[in-house]
Amino acid sequence: MADSSISTPTAPSRPGQTGVAEPRLRLTGISKAFGAVQALSNVDFEVYAGEVVGLVGDNGAGKSTLVKIISGVEQADSGEIFLEGTPVKITGPSAATRLGIETVYQDLALCDNLDVVANLFLGHEELDIWPVLSEVSMEREALRVLSVLDVKIPSVRVPVSLLSGGQRQSIAVAKTILRQARVVLLDEPTAALGVAQTRQVLNLIKRLREQGLAVVVISHNLADVFEVVDRVIVLRLGRRVATFDVKSTTPERVVAAITGAEFGAEVDANGSNGGGSQS
Amino acid sequence: MSEAVKQKQPAPTTSVEVPSRLPRPTVGQLLRTDLGFVPVLLTLLVIAAYFALTTDGLFLTPRNLSNLVLQITQIGVLALGSTLVLLLGEIDLSVAAVSTLCSVVMGVLTERQGVSAGWAILAALVTGALTGLINGLLVAFIRIPSFIVTLAASIGYSGLLLYLLAGQSTLIIHDTFIVSLANNYLPDALGIGLPTLALLLYIGFVVFNYMRRKRAGLRTQPLPRLLLQIVTVAVIVEGAVALFESYLGVPQSVIFLTGLILLCWLLLTKTPFGRYVYAVGGNAEAARRAGINVPLIRVAVFTMCSTLAAIGGVLAASRGLAVASQIDPTLLLDSIAAAVIGGVSLFGGKGSVWTLILGALIIGSLENGLDLKSQGTDVKEMVEGVVLVIAVAADALIRRAQARRGR
Numbered sequence: 001m002a003d004s005s006i007s008t009p010t011a012p013s014r015p016g017q018t019g020v021a022e023p024r025l026r027l028t029g030i031s032k033a034f035g036a037v038q039a040l041s042n043v044d045f046e047v048y049a050g051e052v053v054g055l056v057g058d059n060g061a062g063k064s065t066l067v068k069i070i071s072g073v074e075q076a077d078s079g080e081i082f083l084e085g086t087p088v089k090i091t092g093p094s095a096a097t098r099l100g101i102e103t104v105y106q107d108l109a110l111c112d113n114l115d116v117v118a119n120l121f122l123g124h125e126e127l128d129i130w131p132v133l134s135e136v137s138m139e140r141e142a143l144r145v146l147s148v149l150d151v152k153i154p155s156v157r158v159p160v161s162l163l164s165g166g167q168r169q170s171i172a173v174a175k176t177i178l179r180q181a182r183v184v185l186l187d188e189p190t191a192a193l194g195v196a197q198t199r200q201v202l203n204l205i206k207r208l209r210e211q212g213l214a215v216v217v218i219s220h221n222l223a224d225v226f227e228v229v230d231r232v233i234v235l236r237l238g239r240r241v242a243t244f245d246v247k248s249t250t251p252e253r254v255v256a257a258i259t260g261a262e263f264g265a266e267v268d269a270n271g272s273n274g275g276g277s278q279s
Numbered sequence: 280m281s282e283a284v285k286q287k288q289p290a291p292t293t294s295v296e297v298p299s300r301l302p303r304p305t306v307g308q309l310l311r312t313d314l315g316f317v318p319v320l321l322t323l324l325v326i327a328a329y330f331a332l333t334t335d336g337l338f339l340t341p342r343n344l345s346n347l348v349l350q351i352t353q354i355g356v357l358a359l360g361s362t363l364v365l366l367l368g369e370i371d372l373s374v375a376a377v378s379t380l381c382s383v384v385m386g387v388l389t390e391r392q393g394v395s396a397g398w399a400i401l402a403a404l405v406t407g408a409l410t411g412l413i414n415g416l417l418v419a420f421i422r423i424p425s426f427i428v429t430l431a432a433s434i435g436y437s438g439l440l441l442y443l444l445a446g447q448s449t450l451i452i453h454d455t456f457i458v459s460l461a462n463n464y465l466p467d468a469l470g471i472g473l474p475t476l477a478l479l480l481y482i483g484f485v486v487f488n489y490m491r492r493k494r495a496g497l498r499t500q501p502l503p504r505l506l507l508q509i510v511t512v513a514v515i516v517e518g519a520v521a522l523f524e525s526y527l528g529v530p531q532s533v534i535f536l537t538g539l540i541l542l543c544w545l546l547l548t549k550t551p552f553g554r555y556v557y558a559v560g561g562n563a564e565a566a567r568r569a570g571i572n573v574p575l576i577r578v579a580v581f582t583m584c585s586t587l588a589a590i591g592g593v594l595a596a597s598r599g600l601a602v603a604s605q606i607d608p609t610l611l612l613d614s615i616a617a618a619v620i621g622g623v624s625l626f627g628g629k630g631s632v633w634t635l636i637l638g639a640l641i642i643g644s645l646e647n648g649l650d651l652k653s654q655g656t657d658v659k660e661m662v663e664g665v666v667l668v669i670a671v672a673a674d675a676l677i678r679r680a681q682a683r684r685g686r
Contacts, residue, residue: 123569
């Protein structure tokens with residue numbers, strides 16, 4: 001129990017020092033076409049341990065396709081994927097899970113009628129003696145993980161249908177932690193949440209970073225992105241057009257990169273400050 | 280002093296649960312969860328009181344109540360199977376036909392082929408399992424809506440059983456073992472001993488669980504509530520035993536019914552399989568993504584449902600001393616109604632197996648009471664129809680009240 005990945009936080013490697021460290025997850029030269037539509041062309045992507053990367057872009061920019069390739073739902077036409085520097089093939093969603101890549105989709109995939117503990121361990125139940133569920137140890141483990149993530153809920157024995165949107169999001173994320181995730185992808189985690197609940201989820205994302213996980217946040221909400229991420233990667237029309245360190249940029253410049261409105265090329269040059277777009 | 284404070288908080292984990300954040304449950308939510316059986320129980324009491332008053336107390340005599348319980352055995356066992364399928368969010372309309380078909384298989388084997396009772400019963404159960412397997416495969420893999428698959432199966436099997444009986448409308452069962460199954464009463468030692476043993480095991484389990492949670496630093500329910508729970512169960516079990524003992528003893532078929540419910544309850548609440556059944560009924564897509572083999576669960580549940588229907592058929596044949604070509608026209612809807620009145624949601628994922636006894640008792644009481652009042656089938660069916668509509672309407676209203684409450 002004590003030796004699981006979240007209780008032994010690895011020293012977070014800041015994007016600043018990344019010239020040395022190998023990214024937790026790195027994709028190079030990813031291309032994907034759907035018929036005549038080139039969804040992604042020659043895209044590089046990287047996320048480091050203990051880092052939160054915001055993946056932004058307009059509709060049709062290729063965000064979803066990139067996430068689907070990472071989570072194994074789609075396979076790239078060309079390009080390579082490295083996990084901790086080792087080349088890997090992500091042939092399907094279960095392969096991604098085995099590699100420690102977990103995706104939390106917008107619909108959360110929770111069973112409303114089951115309680116929090118049951119949802120957290122769904123498909124990975126612990127047993128006392130076959131075939132008896134070990135409710136006590138699962139409940140303890142659930143409480144431990146939720147406390148690491150600083151989640152507050154009425155009880156771990158209420159059906160998740162009684163929880164708020166933010167709490168439900170927290171449960172979906174905690175599920176990935178229980179499965180020893182190394183890379184967590186969050187698809188629009190704050191969409192459809194109120195102010196207080198958005199705060200909860202952003203707090204949760206910071207907790208994930210503290211645990212040394214590599215976190216990718218796909219979001220339309222730049223305010224949220226700027227609050228929580230370390231780097232922003234901008235896709236436009238299937239290409240990676242810019243990379244920003246949030247400390248040294250403004251939402252306006254990111255918007256400009258997303259829309260390609262003003263100074264697209266210059267942003268590219270300014271934005272990719274050696275963070276990881278070195279080939 | 281600070282040491283003492285530290286020791287009082289065994290785990291940092293307790294900070295996760297903030298009970299004050301739980302919105303006060305509405306009446307609707309309570310009715311859906313902990314107290315879901317209360318309206319059903321009240322309905323049953325009202326019905327019982329009505330018949331007791333209008334039949335000069337005849338309805339409440341131990342003899343009549345004992346008979347009433349025997350009458351609902353088949354409905355109860357079929358309702359148990361229906362409950363499993365309903366939990367998945369599916370429906371099985373073939374339970375009555377399968378039940379009758381399996382009893383016919385058993386009857387034809389023992390009476391015409393001279394097969395021994397044990398093998399004939401086994402053949403009936405295997406027939407049930409096979410029919411369920413076919414239903415399950417069609418639903419799970421070809422994704423035909425379950426009500427169509429099972430409706431077709433129902434029609435097909437009623438033809439098959441006519442074929443097997445070869446024109447005979449009633450086949451009398453002479454085999455003493457089969458006849459004894461549902462018509463015997465347990466000797467007092469077993470009749471009192473078995474339920475009491477089960478009760479003691481239950482109490483031991485509840486207390487053990489309480490201690491274990493306490494030791495693990497988890498939240499436990501308050502002691503008075505725990506005691507109330509134990510006392511309630513003890514009163515129900517021993518009260519039922521006392522009632523039966525004041526007539527001829529505990530009927531064997533009651534032990535079969537409660538034993539099967541107990542097994543299914545353990546399976547549903549204590550094992551991963553049961554959890555997967557609820558998960559598939561709650562959100563099949565989430566279950567699939569969690570790595571659960573959803574088609575396998577569906578096939579297994581349909582197979583269990585039809586096997587239970589076969590058991591119900593064997594017990595019914597035993598009690599009726601015969602198998603018939605005519606499928607009891609109300610059996611199918613009565614068994615589904617018993618499950619639904621007992622609080623199993625038609626939309627899947629919600630319900631418990633114990634409350635189906637209340638549902639079956641309500642349906643049985645109506646039938647039995649109206650018989651005592653010498654009412655014909657016309658009145659009986661109209662009354663049952665109204666009661667079923669009320670039960671389903673209550674289910675839908677409670678659901679809506681809960682949805683309005685929102686997340």
